[in-house]
Amino acid sequence: MNTLKNAFRDIAQYPSAVVGLVIIVLLVAFAIYAVATIPYNEAIRLWRGGESVWGDYPRNAAPVWTNWFSAVKKPETLILTTDDDRVLKEIQTVGSNQEVIMHYVFDYQYDDFPQELIIFFTSTYDVKQPHISMKWITPDGRELRMSQMSVRRSDQYRFELDERLKRRIKDMTITQGLFAQPDVLPPTVLKGQYELQISALLFEPNAEVDAKLVLYGKVHGLAGTDHIRRDLMVAMLWGAPIALAFGILAALGTSVLSMIIAATGAWFGGAVDEIIQRVTEVNLVLPVLPILIMIGTLYSRSIWIILGAVVALSIFSSSIKTFRAIFMQIKEAPYIEAARSYGAGNVRIIFNYLIPRLIPVLIPGFVIGIPSYVFLEASLAVLGLGDPVLPTWGKVINDAQAQGALFNGHYYWVLEPAVLLMITGLAFSMLGFALDRIFNPRLRGV
Amino acid sequence: MTVQDAVVQQNALSGNEAVENAPLLSIQNLRVWFELRRFGFGHAGYVKAVDDVSFDLQQGEAVAVVGESGCGKSSLMKTILGLNRPTQGDVVFQGKYRISQMDANTLRWYRRQVGYVQQDPYGALPPFMNVQRILEEPMIVAGIKDKKERLERIHKALTEVKMTPVDEFLPKFPHMISGGQQQRVVIARAMILEPKLLVADEPVSMLDASVRVEILKLLRGLQESHNLGVIYITHDLSTVRYFSERIFVMYAGQIVEKSPVENLLQDARHPYTHALLAATSDPDARNAETFKEVPPGEPPSLVKPPSGCRFHPRCPHIIRGECDVNVPPEFEVGPDHTAACWLYK
């Protein structure tokens, strides 16, 4: 424990290490938060996506904070239901039928047009579908009549597909036309109070109808959304524990196993050592990434399988040669001979006498190695071989690439996971290199 | 004694007759040869590190083995410690246990009967263990499970080597204590399993002059109070007289002279012993005015040692035709005193 305290004191001498450590602590907190707020099964469910989960989210929306950097304020999503204060629902009786009139009133102050406008209808009836007629009232008093329709129990109305509005609005999309200043080109937003009036005619006494107006914004949340409307925060959050877990487990497993194998080879010498060395040499020649690609393509993309394969391929690496060289030196130390003379067995000598000498070398190596495994997992995901169900940073980049994010100007989609990967890599590297400088002078006494 | 120890004793007694008054250690025509390999296969000869060495050591007796580097004393020592197997000949412990016939269990038991004090006090202690842990290790390996008993033994051992107050030293790591203190810990560790025999390899040569005698006296005291057999390996002839009863001089893998220590100076017989004595100086200003007589040349290779007496190429008293052809046996030159030299036929 003393050495731990001393280690912290030494780390404090290196500003880069302190920064790295702080970032790592934040990442770990981030990861814990992710797992706590969105439990595993929930995360999988959310990431699988679908209308029911993400129906109300905009497509490819940038993060909300991009508005701070732009003169043009992009709209956020606005959802109005009849529960809202701004919505007025009147029910009138017209003969044997009921007429339900709903007024959706809202104030629009953004500089840019919404992405989409959809009205979601839910209705109950026996046989006869309710009949809907709607009109759109702009702040300057213009009224635009929309097509009439009958609604099923669950129905959608997309403004963009309305034939009647299409004939009315020229030179721009319908969504733009609904919000634009008249006769001004290029289309400019008319700010002010808008109203959507929906009249529904119900033919049955127990029939009901309800509508939800969704104005899809162009910005959403802290991280934006992707092409299937998923909130990228889920992936950004969950990417952290996955990246950390994979990186740390792979680095730890590889380092520890390499160390044990190197110690065994160095201690026993002879045939054991020769075999280990030859296996290592063969393994050094094997290309790791192509093999992982093969496994991913032909066998399984599950992250545990890939983790296992990575560790298995990385154990017999050049670090075995380095460790072995150090062990060969250590095993000549007089205290090892003393241990043999009081009867210590081979296993005890390897684990209690040889390996503890190497821990100061191991720790920096392990920390520095973590980023490579994090990037390896991300690379596999970018290549399309990531775990099929988990939301990881690499997967997000993969999706972004497939959807032509950079071409379409959705820079945030690529930058967010990339920056997070970079920060993770940087943090561990900075800490690892500082640890290297701290531990290695002591190693000179080997 | 642990259960394992009792089993070993049982096996031994049922095998051989327990010999009364047997020497603690009996080295019988011991040869330790290491094979020289060339590139993994094909053998290129043997390094004859120990070549036909015989002597007895009684319980409670201290013997000094003196020789220069390459004379084979380290290999001899390691074989006695049970770290090497004899190539030929044997090491017999207490008259009944033969090292060449020991199975793994007995060998482990035997290793605990011999304590080992090494030359480099700092290297002999694992730097990542504190004193308590260092002293506990041999006991853990020997199967002493009771923590209290272990702690008691540690207290006893540290008190015996005069490292008190014991509790102050227990949590310290090797780099926190001085060279002399480190060596005391090494000695305590060697004693902690209550061995019958102690092998000390140059135990003070890496310590300061002012501390050496203190440690050697400590070892002498331990030997007397525990009635230990001690083999004290050194190249410093001037310490031999104070800390052992007999002296064996080794050259090129063989013992060339065995002598009681009192008459070493006046009555040394073998030419090599003479050379060693002449080369060892006492602090005296007149030394600066005289040149020492040193036999020319260097110790021979142990792979192809000279024929006959191995010292003959450097010996000022060589008898041509005899010394360079025939290996001299050990001739009796006095009570308890032998010399392997044709001058004493």
Added chain:
Amino acid sequence: MPEKTLLRVEDLKLYFRATRGVVQAVDGVNFTLNPNEAMVIIGESGCGKSSMAKALLRLLPRNVHTYAGKVYLNGSELMSMSDEEYRQQIRWLKISMVPQAAMNALNPVLRVGDQVAEPMMVHHGVRKEEALVQAANMFQRVGVPVDFLTRYPFELSGGMRQRAAIAMALVTAPDLVILDEPTSALDVLTQANIMNLLKRIKKEIATSFILITHDIATSSELADRVGVMYAGQMVELSDAYRFFTAPLHPYSQKLMASVPKLRSTVEPEFITGQPPSLINPPTGCRFAARCPLRFEKCDQDPPMFQHPDGRQVKCWLYEKEARS
């Protein structure tokens, strides 16, 4: 007979910066050395003797805190020279060194002959063929067979390598050779051989030697004068004969008493305790804590007293004799 002093060291100080504080390795050392004289500096580990060798040769590490004092070699003051001047004029030209573990200080990838020739090429601008001839001469002088010129260090035995290192130190005919523990890693017979060599060279060449060692017996083989260092200070300076017969300083006395002697029956003693740390050394006499003869005055650091017979002792016990 006026003797021109070869070396005069005044108040030499060398302090190092360590993580725990400042190590006062050499703390105000004074001594003189005459031409063709061998001085032995005796001390135990941590007394600062190796640091003093480095201080004289200006082979300083990076963490030097203080490097001060005056060193006069044949009248010219060395400490005021710049590092470049020192390198060009003094090091290995006037003063050379056989370092500790000299055997391991030979470059394993260069032939021994080349290494011994190198100082001549570097300092005297001699061409390689000529330098090798001089190296061969030096080999003969130190007793290494001349055909060893083309061998590599690993082909030589320990004793031979030590001789090669001595040859390397002597090849430029310096005024002063400093030997730091030249025989501590060698066997008894090889040690005797090397000491014989040094004695012979001292007779043949007019070089002065400073031999630094902890081996008191070996030191008596070469010494004309003896200096004893303890905790960074010189505590006794004496001629060899008087020193080995009857040293003055209590530490010297206890040190001599702790050497086991082959040819005497007196049981050797030991000194309890340890030398003080060189970081924040005690303010009074540094040996007082372990001295059997200490008294109240020892709380103050004694100066170096001049004994009437020419010896110098840093001990209050000799104050009266010095005054009279």
